Amino acid sequence: MDPNPPVLLSVGHTSLSAVRCLSDGTEDEDGEYMNIVYAGSITALNNKNSKSFKVEYKEHNSTTWTTALTYADSYTASGNVIVEASTEKSYDIRFTVTDAFGASASLATVTTAFTLM
Numbered sequence: 001m002d003p004n005p006p007v008l009l010s011v012g013h014t015s016l017s018a019v020r021c022l023s024d025g026t027e028d029e030d031g032e033y034m035n036i037v038y039a040g041s042i043t044a045l046n047n048k049n050s051k052s053f054k055v056e057y058k059e060h061n062s063t064t065w066t067t068a069l070t071y072a073d074s075y076t077a078s079g080n081v082i083v084e085a086s087t088e089k090s091y092d093i094r095f096t097v098t099d100a101f102g103a104s105a106s107l108a109t110v111t112t113a114f115t116l117m
Contacts, residue, residue: 014040016095016106018057020113025082030113034085036068038106039078040097052098053077060090060109087113 016038020031027035034057042051052072056065071077077097085091093108 014038014095014097014104014106016093016108018091018093018108018110020085020087020110021082023082025080030087032085032087032113033082034091034093034110035080035082036093036095036108037080038069038095039076040095040106041076042097042099044075049075050098050100051075052096054096054098055081055093056096057083057085057091057093060092065094085110 016036018034018036019027020029021033021035022028022031023033025033025035036055036057038053038055040053043049051074053070054067055069056067058065068081068083090112091110093110094105096103096105
């Protein structure tokens with residue numbers, strides 16, 4: 001028996017990015033919205049593995065996360081979600097991929113809108 005059996009990694013590659021934007025998703029450093037772009041995958045394991053994807057955000061100094069999107073229909077998820085974002089606040093964004101073996105999270109930050117002094 002192998003004393004170091006291979007480790008099963010069931011959560012695949014994840015990616016997350018976020019930028020300030022206009023309500024239609026057009027990037028704008030003064031935007032009052034955030035365009036959050038996410039992608040992730042989970043190994044199906046003969047369709048017996050559980051699956052869940054979640055996009056959340058919060059004001060930078062807050063401890064309370066707001067759910068922007070949850071998805072559990074497939075073993076892959078990708079797309080974007082646009083949410084309102086005060087120009088005077090910065091935000092933390094989290095994309096979590098969860099299966100029967102655990103969870104993996106990617107993090108991003110959106111800063112305050114550009115201001116000219």
